[in-house]
Amino acid sequence: MLNPLKLLLLAIVLVVGRGLLWIVNLLVVAPLFDPLRKLPGPPGPFFFSHIQSVVKPSYPSPDLSATQHEEWKKQYGKTFRYHGSGKFDYRLMTFDLRAVSHILMSPIYQKPRVTRTFLSTMLGQGIFTTEGAEHAFQRKIIGPAFNLQSIKTLTPIFLRTAEELRDKWDVIVSNGQETIDVCHWISRATFDAFGMACLTYNFRAIHGETEELYLAFRRMFDLADKKGILRILVPILDKFWPDKIVRSVLESRQVIYATGRRLISEKKSTILADKGSSNVSNERDLLSLLIQSNLCTNDPTKALSDPELLDQISSFFFAGSDTTALSLSWCLYFLALHPDIQTRLREELNHPTTLEPTSSQGFNFEDRAYDMLESFSLLDSVVRETLRLAPPVHGTLRVATQNDLIPVSEPVVLTNGTVVAPGEYIQIRKGSIIHIPIEGLNFAKDIWSEDTLQFRPDRWCSLPPVAQPPNFPGLANLMTFSFGPSSCPGYRFTITEMKAFLSTILPHYTFSVPEGQTISKRNGLFTRPFVKGKSKMGVQLPLTVKHIDEYSP
Structure with a gap:
């Protein structure tokens, strides 16, 4: 009979042996049988990674990832493999729209578990961290909150918040001209807009960054980019050895959930009171719409629980507020670089089209506000061109949950000389990672023409034929919002x-x-701006803001 010491030594040997077998399989055996090994792609030493080449920012410098993408496409075609963590980690990248469509439309491909676990530590189990049937269920529930009529209802909120920001800038630019970090100020404003649109809750961040719930959201989201790669890859560390960042995120979530539970309780009471008195609820914010949807069903399996409601709100604040603020900031930067386009857009906005009444009763302000914005054709083109040239998310990853065959529309020449012809398939095995190059597809010359790195809103008036098939109605092949079941609702x-x-x-x-200033990109969870040579000062986008004389206060 073995004594306890020998049993312990045997257990250690078994654990170490199993670990060694896992490492040998990961580094040597599995790569030998990986179908992606047969695909063409850039070479590299055993532990060399191409990830930096894949994610390096590309605007305004044209010699970084955008050029790298084009070089790889010229050398290897539109579908190739690259090294992730090393030569043993084959990853698929494709610019073939047929392959991209298959990957994003198929339930076989999901966000990697590591990504979902990382996001769920901040956002809970919301629409951006779930997959499969749960994701489809949540998307169905929240869909009506983002339909056209709901957006029309919210448009006056956006306009009023924008007016508050304008009035605040009037005070800051009281001497006629001032350098303002537009990224910081617009981030505060979009938080206010989201607060009113999602919760009917006024953070008043434009007027001061002191509100407790705002600070909790802001702190949690700012810490997301600072989390170490080890803790992202090994999330169990957060549970047993929480560091300062983890503790701060948990404290922020406690504030958010405490306030959120109170808001849900208050809104339920208001909606039930209106329902009991046969009044139609006037609450049109996202949370109220979700609660009303819950109350319309007697089947609890078709409703979101209170914690799930809070997770959805956190998800939309995270994915919507920051990304919209970044897009607006980049848009102002592009307009600052192109004063001729800025002047043209201002002329259009100063001469709005006269709209006909929406009904025999006259103008409906909500519809009129939305329709007025839709009537500005150059404004529409400027927004779309900004979203193309500066997508808030540089790229996205998917993992194959089972072996699959991916169709291609352009030939792929394998390393053994075999040609996978258009209409045929490339093999991918369960567990393989696919990189969807959102920015790369938005910059693809064969889709958007040779001047793809230029800010040219007029391209949207006459898109090349290959850019016209819509993934979203009216958005053409713009990849910024992705498409398919996991597209941005x-x-x-x-x-x-x-x-x-x-x-x-x-x-x-x-x-x-400002003279002598260059703005560059930094890719993390989102693509954020910083002043070249001043990266230690963090995210910022200073622009010189000058009053137009006839509007000076």
Whole structure:
């Protein structure tokens, strides 16, 4: 009979042996049988990674990832493999729209578990962290909150918040001209807009960053980019050895959930009171719409629980507020770089089209506000061109949950000389990672023409034929919002909010880049701006803001 010490030593040997077998399989055996090994792609030493080449920012410098993408496509075709963590980690990248469509439309491909676990530590189990049937269920529940009529209802909120920001800038630019970090200020404003649109809750962040719930959201989201790669890859560390970042995120979530539970209780009471008195609830914010949807069903399996409601709200604040603020900031930067386009857009906004009444009863303000924004053709083109040239998310990953065959529309020449012809398939095995290059597809010359790195809104008036087949109605092959079951449900929300802010701000101010300043990108969870040579100062986008004389206070 073995004594306890020998049993312990045997257990250690078994654990170590199993670990060694796992490492040998990961580094040596599995790669030998990986179908992606046969695909063409850039070479590299055993532990060399191409990830930096894949994610390096590309605007305004044309010699980084955009050029890298084009070089790889010229060398290896539109579908190739690259090394992730090392040569043993084969990953698929494709610019073939047929392959991209298959991957994003198929339930076989999901966000990697590591990504979902990381996001769920901040957002809970919301629509951006779930997959499969749960994701489809949540999307069905929240869909009506982002339909066209809902966006029309929210448009006046966007406009009023934009006016508050304009009035605040009037005070800051009281001497006629001032350099303003537009990214910081617009981030505060979009938080206010989201607060009213999602919760009917006024953070008043434009007037001061002191409100407890705002600070909790802001702190949690800012910490997301600072989390170490080890803790992202090994999330169990957060449970047993929480560091300062983890503890701060947990404290922020406690504030958010405490306030959220109170808001849900208050809104339920209001909605039930209106329902009991046969009144129609006037609450049109996202949370109220979700609660009303819950109350309309007697089947609890078709409703979101209170914690799930809070997770949805956190998800939309995270994915919507920051991304919209970044898109607006980049838009002002592009307009500052192109004063001729800025002048043209201001002229359009100063001469709105006269709209016909929406009914025999006259103008409906909600519809009129939305329709007025939609009537500005150059504004629409400027917003879309900004979203193309500066997508808030650089790229996205998917993992194959089972072996699959991916169709291609352009030939793929394998390393053994075999040609996978258009209409045929490439093999991929369960567990393989696919990189969807959102920015790369938005910059693809064969889709958008040779001047793809130029800010040219007029391209949207006459898109090349290959850019016209819509993934979203009217958005052409713009990949910024992705498409398919995991596409962003709030794309109308973002576009309308951007238009509302631009239409309110541009008639009052001109924007220019301070002399000697260059703005660059930094890719993390989102693509954020910083001043070249001053990256230690963090995210910022300073622009010179000048009053237009006839609107000076």
